[in-house]
Amino acid sequence: MSDFILETAGLSKEFKGFAAVSGVDLKVRRGHIHALIGPNGAGKTTVFNLLTKFLPPTTGTIHFEGQDITTEAPAATARRGLIRSFQISATFPGLTVLENVRIGLQRKLGTGFHFWRSEKSLDALNGKAMELLESVDLGRFADTITGEMPYGRKRALEIATTLALEPTMMLLDEPTQGMGHEDIERVVALIRKVSEGRTILMVEHNLSVVANLCDRITVLTRGSVLAEGSYEEVSRDPRVLEAYVGSADINDAHH
């Protein structure tokens, strides 16, 4: 088996002639926490959309665990164990917190099309669902309507729902965006915990999070890979510093 769980070759996406992503060769090593960083509009979310098949690439290929998944349907890719989160938290707001996690667990039951069966049959999943909720510290919110929870908790719920699928690889699009200091710490700890035994690719603007969490970093600007390496390597790269001129983020991140 290859060391790389996910590989793209020449991945490109054009929107009406505008190249949002061009010629990206991304290799993510199994077991790594890999960061994808870059300024606003660099094409990070578009790369995620391509990897998870929410958008078809204009050219290029995507291999996941050695299989070519370039033309697969998004739900089929998800079933392989490559699960994404969204830049803006993605939950089912009208369902309870417990029901949200159960949606993740439910597919394995194979009763998804059983319209004649009582929903009480889903109670068999409650134990496992509670376990997952406890693991992200949401146990006591099980019966809360999800839409009524604060943002940080929704993000935690999103991760619990994703974990329900036992993904081999998780793609997290700015998991700490819009969060206060405490929430960030909680989410970072959570990501570290769930990264055991799986691969994570994450988009992250907060560079101190990247510095202390990620094994490897790819820097994207204007749709292309500018640099790749460890945090030390990337943060010393003059081209990267230039791309970040004005933001000065990359230096602050050490503190």
Place this chain on the structure above:
Amino acid sequence: MTINNNGMFARATPLLFGALFIIGLVAPFAVYPTFLMKILCFGLFACAFNLLLGFAGLLSFGHAAFLGTAGYACGMLVRDLGVTPEVGILGGTLAAAILGWVFGVLAIRRSGIYFAMITLALAQMVFFFALQWKATGGEDGLQGVPRGHLFGLIDLSNNIAMYYLVFAVFCAGFFIIHRTIHSPFGQILKAIRENEPRAVSLGYDVAKYKLLAFVLSAALAGMAGATKTLVFQLASLTDVHWHMSGEVVLMTLLGGLGTILGPLVGAGVIVSLQSELADKVGSWVTVIMGVIFVLCVLLFRRGIVGELQALIKRAGIN
């Protein structure tokens, strides 16, 4: 009763359903049965439509096609092939389900207004087919459909007997809808309606779930249409006309979209208004319906049942 789990409604619901069931049983002795049968047929039609719009979030603007096709199919089976009424109803339901599958396959990957437009266009094709084909009787419709004997035994020309058949069909349809909403499938449907990309990212083939919802809704709309043909001994172009597709939207919104009882209430109000006003104001009825529609959309979006639920909820909290 609402989309959300709500303890208070959950506890009150069996009582309410029980009370309504008893009312349904005694109603034909107090109210003109034909009128009640009309409400139940349209009520089931609207409930079926609500399953799709209220619980799957899909706006079909071609549901008359299912009501009408099932009506014609049932009429032909019973009148021209001489089958018993229950077989006619099943046959009509099946015809609508098949047509629903065809519509669904063609429309389901589109969303929003495009989905509505495709269903409308397909329904118009069904309308012209019904208008042109000899077997459906063109502008005259399919007349003189005998009610026949249920299971070959019970004479349905008796209005009370016919009423109880219609009531049974309604209850069966209503039960199927209720169960569907509260099933593992219903749970995924809710998830898709709440956040479709997320459902996809969790590995659900959303198109297949929507298709099943569409076929179920079409089949139940067909069950209503087939039953209606037996009641009025007639299948006509009115049932496949796009007016009918609009009327079911109105009934559902007026009664309360996404509430389990709303569509029945909405159907009751519209059918009553139509029969009350038809003699008095003639074609102004259409204008009045339009005004109701506008008021409904502007002032009480939750519909009658939805607003009542909100009232009860508020009273419960205070």
